[in-house]
Amino acid sequence: MYAQLVKSEGSKSREEMTPEELSFQDRIDRGEKVEPKEWMPEGYRKTLIRQIGQHAHSEIVGQLPEGNWITRAPTLERKAILLAKVQDEAGHGLYLYSAAETLGVSRDELMEKLHSGNMKYSSIFNYPTLTWADMGAVGWLVDGAAIMNQVPLQRTSYGPYSRAMIRICKEESFHQRQGYDIMMKMCAGTPEQKAMAQDALNRFWYPALMMFGPSDKDSIHSAQSMAWKIKMNTNDELRQKFVDQTVPQAKYLGLTVPDENLVWNEEKGGHDFSEPDWSEFFAVIAGNGPCNAERLGARVKAWDDGAWFREGLMAHADKAAARRIAAE
Amino acid sequence: MSSEWPLWEIFIRGQHGLNHRHVGSLHAPDAEMAIRNARDVYTRRNEGVSIWVVRSNDITASSPSEKGPLFDPSNSKVYRHPTFFDIPEEIGHM
Ligand SMILES: [Fe+2]
Ligand SMILES: [Fe+2]
Numbered sequence: 001m002y003a004q005l006v007k008s009e010g011s012k013s014r015e016e017m018t019p020e021e022l023s024f025q026d027r028i029d030r031g032e033k034v035e036p037k038e039w040m041p042e043g044y045r046k047t048l049i050r051q052i053g054q055h056a057h058s059e060i061v062g063q064l065p066e067g068n069w070i071t072r073a074p075t076l077e078r079k080a081i082l083l084a085k086v087q088d089e090a091g092h093g094l095y096l097y098s099a100a101e102t103l104g105v106s107r108d109e110l111m112e113k114l115h116s117g118n119m120k121y122s123s124i125f126n127y128p129t130l131t132w133a134d135m136g137a138v139g140w141l142v143d144g145a146a147i148m149n150q151v152p153l154q155r156t157s158y159g160p161y162s163r164a165m166i167r168i169c170k171e172e173s174f175h176q177r178q179g180y181d182i183m184m185k186m187c188a189g190t191p192e193q194k195a196m197a198q199d200a201l202n203r204f205w206y207p208a209l210m211m212f213g214p215s216d217k218d219s220i221h222s223a224q225s226m227a228w229k230i231k232m233n234t235n236d237e238l239r240q241k242f243v244d245q246t247v248p249q250a251k252y253l254g255l256t257v258p259d260e261n262l263v264w265n266e267e268k269g270g271h272d273f274s275e276p277d278w279s280e281f282f283a284v285i286a287g288n289g290p291c292n293a294e295r296l297g298a299r300v301k302a303w304d305d306g307a308w309f310r311e312g313l314m315a316h317a318d319k320a321a322a323r324r325i326a327a328e
Numbered sequence: 329m330s331s332e333w334p335l336w337e338i339f340i341r342g343q344h345g346l347n348h349r350h351v352g353s354l355h356a357p358d359a360e361m362a363i364r365n366a367r368d369v370y371t372r373r374n375e376g377v378s379i380w381v382v383r384s385n386d387i388t389a390s391s392p393s394e395k396g397p398l399f400d401p402s403n404s405k406v407y408r409h410p411t412f413f414d415i416p417e418e419i420g421h422m
Contacts, residue, residue: 037389037392038392039392087368091369091372094354095352095369098335098352098354107355108332164352171373310333313333313357313358313361314331314333316357316358317357317358317361320358321358
């Protein structure tokens, strides 16, 4: 998802837990929220920093593929909408960085870890956005997949994370709708426009399925994260939900999902579908996707080029504060 | 490495006359920039008509371990709630 392959620390049986850890787990089982200064297992804290940090990085890096089209949007209205959407993603990143910081990591540390490649962001943002139809496909599929994951996370056990998720979910449905709206427009357009929409779906379908991460039904990391309620569903559950939700939407557009094995399975009450190519997923995560170098390069450049500005504003603030004290 | 901008807690009062409410935090070099940033980060959809910003360092919070001594005493004082008292129906609304 926006946080993929997050390794969780811990995974202890009740017998192995200390009394503190036991009462912590009981609180979570009762549905209580954990707040920043309260006692928490070190593993819980570390896993959350990893997960929220990766989620935040994804929101920020996720601005780049769409930012690519702001100057080339087909109308002024579409441009304003896309700009608002991309600005929202900056906001999402900021809410999440703040939530991570309540766990005792600094913003600069998080940035440094992103820039040095020690922390990841979602694999999906390492794919290029080649045509305007990609703005439709990204909103519809990528934000759609993100929503699938974020809605249950509103109930996560860590208070600041849960509150950030609630805010984000409120804003997110606009993102998916504006994407689907672009797809509807293009599919009702000329044959060339419809072909562009189909091409965008072809390219984004499997990367969108990869967003949920490989099957984790046997993973101890996932089991621990689910016990702590920082992961609410298995990757397969969410992927299935996403496919079942998206297939009729594609049908409405008159587009074909690029999967010959896609078929409704009456017995399970869901679609059967092909798994994405997981070797491609691991290659992208390892840094070898089509746009990894470009995306990370853009982030590092923005950070480095902005250094004089951040320092300048801080120097100005310090001087003004000194003047105020002198005048008192 | 530059020094990080300080952290500010952001409080917003919405349209309907309710109190300022804590909505989150952000980094900014000074109070003025904190307000400008808060406008962009926390009021993109008309959420507010007034913003307060407070340096996070200037906030003193009750500690989680004091939860019991601080808040338990009010548990036993049920008579503070109007429903504690039975008022006969013929009295009407009270
Ligand atoms: Fe987002
Ligand atoms: Fe979004």
